[in-house]
Amino acid sequence: EADIYQTPRYLVIGTGKKITLECSQTMGHDKMYWYQQDPGMELHLIHYSYGVNSTEKGDLSSESTVSRIRTEHFPLTLESARPSHTSQYLCATIPSLPPYEQYFGPGTRLTVT
Amino acid sequence: DQQVKQNSPSLSVQEGRISILNCDYTNSMFDYFLWYKKYPAEGPTFLISISSIKDKNEDGRFTVFLNKSAKHLSLHIVPSQPGDSAVYFCAAGRNFGNEKLTFGTGTRLTIIP
Numbered sequence: 001e002a003d004i005y006q007t008p009r010y011l012v013i014g015t016g017k018k019i020t021l022e023c024s025q026t027m028g029h030d031k032m033y034w035y036q037q038d039p040g041m042e043l044h045l046i047h048y049s050y051g052v053n054s055t056e057k058g059d060l061s062s063e064s065t066v067s068r069i070r071t072e073h074f075p076l077t078l079e080s081a082r083p084s085h086t087s088q089y090l091c092a093t094i095p096s097l098p099p100y101e102q103y104f105g106p107g108t109r110l111t112v113t
Numbered sequence: 114d115q116q117v118k119q120n121s122p123s124l125s126v127q128e129g130r131i132s133i134l135n136c137d138y139t140n141s142m143f144d145y146f147l148w149y150k151k152y153p154a155e156g157p158t159f160l161i162s163i164s165s166i167k168d169k170n171e172d173g174r175f176t177v178f179l180n181k182s183a184k185h186l187s188l189h190i191v192p193s194q195p196g197d198s199a200v201y202f203c204a205a206g207r208n209f210g211n212e213k214l215t216f217g218t219g220t221r222l223t224i225i226p
Contacts (some may be wrong), residue, residue, distance in 0.1 A: 104156030
């Protein structure tokens with residue numbers, strides 16, 4: 001079983017605040033992903049990384065930014081939170097060898113008031 | 114343009130009967146398909162996958178069928194159990210899953226005791 005951790009699990013924050021959602025994995029996987037999911041909707045890829053110092057924007061435009069300074073750590077930052085950022089944020093990794101099943105963390109439920 | 118579609122947002126099945134969840138895709142470059150199960154406020158959990166070189170893969174109560182000509186896959190759960198009640202996501206990827214995944218919108222399965 002994959003070991004992926006996300007903190008916080010739940011966050012309620014006011015408009016304009018800066019927040020960082022943490023994602024860590026202990027498996028040494030190079031590829032990591034951030035998804036955003038609204039209720040009843042598909043998971044949208046917002047950022048991904050194929051290794052240290054590698055980050056790319058995903059299919060869904062996002063005002064968030066990410067960094068990948070260490071293999072195990074892939075934080076996502078919102079410089080100025082807005083109500084439109086209210087969503088569930090899911091972090092995932094895939095192993096370097098097949099089978100390439102993505103393993104997901106428990107997610108962060110963000111509410112911006 | 115939604116490349117992975119789950120046209121049934123919800124499905125109710127009697128306990129012990131077969132649950133069939135469907136998924137259609139449009140991108141012929143997809144060669145790897147996965148099913149995930151998701152409970153509220155949790156991350157998706159991998160269930161079963163299939164590559165385009167196969168048309169069937171079975172794992173316990175779960176079987177996935179792939180019809181490449183129709184660009185259609187389905188997940189069969191038999192027998193259905195109350196613990197199967199969740200949202201099921203279909204996902205598709207390229208390079209046998211070694212690249213980012215595209216998700217469907219999910220089907221909420223309810224197993225009726």
